[in-house]
Amino acid sequence: MPELDRVKLLAARYRAATDRPYLASALYSLTVVPSTGVPTMGVDRRWRCYVSPAFVDATPVPELAGVWIHEVAHLLRDHHGRADRLSAADQRDRLRVNVAQDCEINDDLLADGLALPAGRLEPRSFGLETGGLFETYLPRLPPLVTCSDCGSGAHGSPADWELPGADGPGGVGTVEAGALRRHTAEAMRSHQRNRGTLPAGWRRWAEQVLEPVVDWRRVLAGAVREAVAWSAGAVDYTYRRSSRRTTALRGVVLPSLRRPLPAVAIVIDTSGSMGEDDLAAALAEVTGVLREVGVGGNRVTVLACDADVRTATRVTSAQQVELAGGGGTDMRVGIRSALALPERPGVVIVLTDGFTPWPDEPASSRIIAALIGADPPAPPSWVEPVRVTDLR
Template structure:
């Protein structure tokens, strides 16, 4: 029965949401964040970017509670997976057919929902209907989805383009910061569900991993860390009489020194033990040398120390191919760091390229240290000490 002026059977709709929360409690935060907006213009249910859920009274009347619960989960999945944000990054040509984008997104969601045993209304879109495999992201499905003029429209919360039933203003609802917090809360709840020996479809597992442990661009992180450390080291100024101050002529015979900003020296300690992979090491070494050249540090200002349990070679190289992996005994980067700091041309920045299976100095060195963990995954070695800036380079 309808219980408001719109004709919407709110009791039935809320009962369906309660069932969805009861069956999938890890989605509770997202489901309860949705604001219900009755609308006779929406064909079934749809969401906008502000987490407002538009609901057709006729659709609620015609759909069993079990299937309504599945639709609740389907719609919140669009928002949790940030489909509208991802759709914004598609090529401009893809935006001309928002319904085709929506179908690809439905395929990404519904294969997980069906694998999870959820009931969905007839006419649902799933990868098998197009001869496509399950488990892909919508960006992979999209090129293989044909135009479908009568496809379901889940709203701007899915394909990113305003639908006819959505208001022109964007005030109210859930903002971007709160939405990110809801995604993180949901991902944490999924992790807790798995720790409690529950199960999740593969798509939800991957999504939770991505939210809690996002894949970062290690090259950008490494470049930023090297540039920042070099800028910090180069910020140390000193006085020199080689170039007198510009104020000297005004002081009638008194020579004032000028300030100079010297280029820092950099030591690169390379782990050459047998556990290191040449391809990963070459990639990291190339990034380091490229950034150093970019900031004007090269030649005799860069020293490379090849080290496993001891330092075997000290050289000034400009390419990873010039570093020989000795494959010797154990691994102890303390020896390499100590040798770098004991050199006559003491470095102000030490960059350590290692797989991380090494002891570290007990006290922070008197210079900046960047630790580049090569081939490190989620179950890799323990983190370096807090005084080292750490960049993780995943295995190729």
């Protein structure tokens, strides 16, 4: 194997860490592994950086510094973990995934003024807009695209030139990798606060690491499932289907136990502070969740609550919901009307921006508040809140 010019390689890493100090901890966590198999530089899942001696000899230090940052960006952005969640068909074409990932990274690096070797791929190479994630670029790439293999630390599939498993020098475990990501995100936030300059892609990444976004749809689905199961927990006897023990008793018909499906009421805040599109989208999401847990339309009542006239009107679709256009909000009216329905609902789901008074005491039914909009106030402790953060 040709001798690796470590002085030049490490000088490039030092330059990268000096110019972007918020990346220093991540850069110095990479273990260098010389390799003639890797075409340029690449990383594995354990933060080992495989380096071609010929590539180091042929590449100026400023460009090597850019490649260092490119490779560590794959690991910081957890590209291999995100690639594991792709479909099996996408995972089989690992270089196509790698191209999409390079597009996600390189537009940020170029916007930050970094020098990268010729032939680098970016969204504009394929007529795509900048600032996207690789998952959005992947289906829009032309067929048969390829690039230099960045290793399993990018696309998730081990390359031929990688050391097997945990063998070999160095290596960063999953827990330590998570700590490095958080430390780097905190350093970016501090850098931005003090100097005010950080590429948009890195800024977005740091915000997601420090304030991870929870999929509210999954939270809502879990809350509804739990509430429906709780409400349906009571069992009753029915003679519509006889007990299996009936066959053991001549002339005696035993009833079987049944678990009734609860009724559900959805109370919608139609005050002027609520957006019509958001309401329709939220209602569609909630009714979809109810269908998933087995609660059909005949078990769901939707009440549009108009605080101005202190009424609640039953509707059957999102198209029938009309906004009040102004005035205050008082969801107590809607909740009270829901609980007074001929068949008392076991679960009441309230779609609101949260700026409303609530009943003074808990009801016997489970109450879930789907809070729409930015920074809604917290409901009472006996109301289960679900923050609705986006309705795209």
